[in-house]
Amino acid sequence: MIPFIDLQAQRQRLGQPLEDAILKVVRSGAYIMGPEIGEFERQLGAFGQAPHVLSCGSGTEALVLPLMAWGVGPGDAVFCPSFTFAATAEAMPLVGASPVFVDIDPETYNLDPASLEAAIVAVKAKGELTPRAVIAVDLFGGPADYPAIAEVATRHGLKLISDSAQGFGCTLSGHHPIHWADVTTTSFFPAKPLGCYGDGGAVLCKDERLHDLLVSLRVHGQAVKSDVEGKTFEHDPKYLNVRIGMNSRMDTIQAAVLIEKLKIFKDEIDARNRVADRYAEGLSDLVKTPTVLPGGVSVWAQYTIELPDDPQKGRDALGPALREQGVPTAVYYPIPIHKQGVYSGYPTAPGGLPVTEGKAGRVISLPMHPYLTQDDQDRVIAGIRAFVKTNA
Ligand SMILES: Cc1ncc(COP(=O)(O)O)c(C=O)c1O
Numbered sequence: 001m002i003p004f005i006d007l008q009a010q011r012q013r014l015g016q017p018l019e020d021a022i023l024k025v026v027r028s029g030a031y032i033m034g035p036e037i038g039e040f041e042r043q044l045g046a047f048g049q050a051p052h053v054l055s056c057g058s059g060t061e062a063l064v065l066p067l068m069a070w071g072v073g074p075g076d077a078v079f080c081p082s083f084t085f086a087a088t089a090e091a092m093p094l095v096g097a098s099p100v101f102v103d104i105d106p107e108t109y110n111l112d113p114a115s116l117e118a119a120i121v122a123v124k125a126k127g128e129l130t131p132r133a134v135i136a137v138d139l140f141g142g143p144a145d146y147p148a149i150a151e152v153a154t155r156h157g158l159k160l161i162s163d164s165a166q167g168f169g170c171t172l173s174g175h176h177p178i179h180w181a182d183v184t185t186t187s188f189f190p191a192k193p194l195g196c197y198g199d200g201g202a203v204l205c206k207d208e209r210l211h212d213l214l215v216s217l218r219v220h221g222q223a224v225k226s227d228v229e230g231k232t233f234e235h236d237p238k239y240l241n242v243r244i245g246m247n248s249r250m251d252t253i254q255a256a257v258l259i260e261k262l263k264i265f266k267d268e269i270d271a272r273n274r275v276a277d278r279y280a281e282g283l284s285d286l287v288k289t290p291t292v293l294p295g296g297v298s299v300w301a302q303y304t305i306e307l308p309d310d311p312q313k314g315r316d317a318l319g320p321a322l323r324e325q326g327v328p329t330a331v332y333y334p335i336p337i338h339k340q341g342v343y344s345g346y347p348t349a350p351g352g353l354p355v356t357e358g359k360a361g362r363v364i365s366l367p368m369h370p371y372l373t374q375d376d377q378d379r380v381i382a383g384i385r386a387f388v389k390t391n392a
Contacts, residue, residue, distance in 0.1 A: 101353060192301060216242070218248045267370075
């Protein structure tokens with residue numbers, strides 16, 4: 001079987017320095033908030049063009065933390081796509097707020113600015129929820145249309161989060177999403193383009209005061225610099241908890257792993273782009289291959305093609321046919337979030353989400369990682385070509 005994602009090839013490339021970095025933490029005893037945490041946050045900010053970075057427990061908590069910092073809660077609306085992983089929408093109910101699902105652009109699978117505008121206007125007109133923020137997702141690794149989305153968000157006075165769990169490292173006109181967004185969040189789940197060896201996440205931002213608040217929220221609302229400045233305390237202010245927070249620290253071992261992985265990340269993004277270019281060359285005359293916005297660079301978390309929504313000619317037949325030839329595939333995502341039971345009561349953009357619902361029956365993702373050999377990729381391409389020609 002061709003690996004869908006080859007973490008072992010990456011581990012071999014990283015070699016002894018990676019294992020030494022882990023062992024160094026094990027021997028140091030600084031398992032929580034050790035020096036690697038601050039060092040990794042500094043390096044991630046330099047990579048992602050963000051002045052402030054907070055590492056945290058997961059990509060899900062990275063979304064919850066800024067919502068908490070902004071006081072988003074019951075009665076508030078946060079607009080997001082439905083064609084995404086559940087965590088994007090889950091962050092809202094976790095703080096008591098409501099997701100409002102917006103349709104996607106049919107080419108990029110990312111938030112459609114026109115549907116966003118319509119959804120905000122509809123929520124305002126209804127008057128039951130207060131619009132507070134927008135979460136754009138860089139699905140499959142490609143950048144959302146930030147100039148257009150930020151224009152809509154700013155005009156309506158809403159905060160903008162870029163959920164770059166799949167897209168950290170993607171750019172548009174040379175800028176990372178934080179150029180337009182108030183906050184970028186990411187996940188270091190092992191299968192992500194920049195993954196660690198467990199769970200982890202990060203929040204990147206431009207506002208020092210917001211970062212300070214996030215630092216407090218990450219550790220049970222503990223008093224931070226701005227809470228204690230100019231004041232004196234009878235007890236160690238470390239145990240002064242001034243707001244409701246949580247425990248969302250990233251383990252030091254994961255920071256040590258990520259410092260090593262960051263060294264090769266740019267090179268891996270280039271390799272993923274070579275793989276994507278080759279897929280496009282080999283397949284785009286027969287199936288719909290992905291579109292990246294002009295001036296955009298994807299990090300290709302997934303390489304997703306589309307087939308007709310048809311039991312014989314479609315992706316549900318292609319998947320098993322490829323599997324027989326040792327080629328794994330995956331479907332992201334077969335059920336849009338607004339169609340899942342627990343989320344079905346939340347509002348959607350006026351007119352519903354026809355693009356999202358259409359895509360869910362057609363998409364299928366192919367093996368994609370920086371170490372995919374040309375021979376293996378040729379097997380994937382040949383298998384798809386044979387399937388499409390036989391079933392045309
Ligand atoms: C778009 C998106 N947002 C958020 C998350 C949540 O990240 P985590 O699994 O680290 O909590 C993920 C991945 O799992 C994701 O793909």
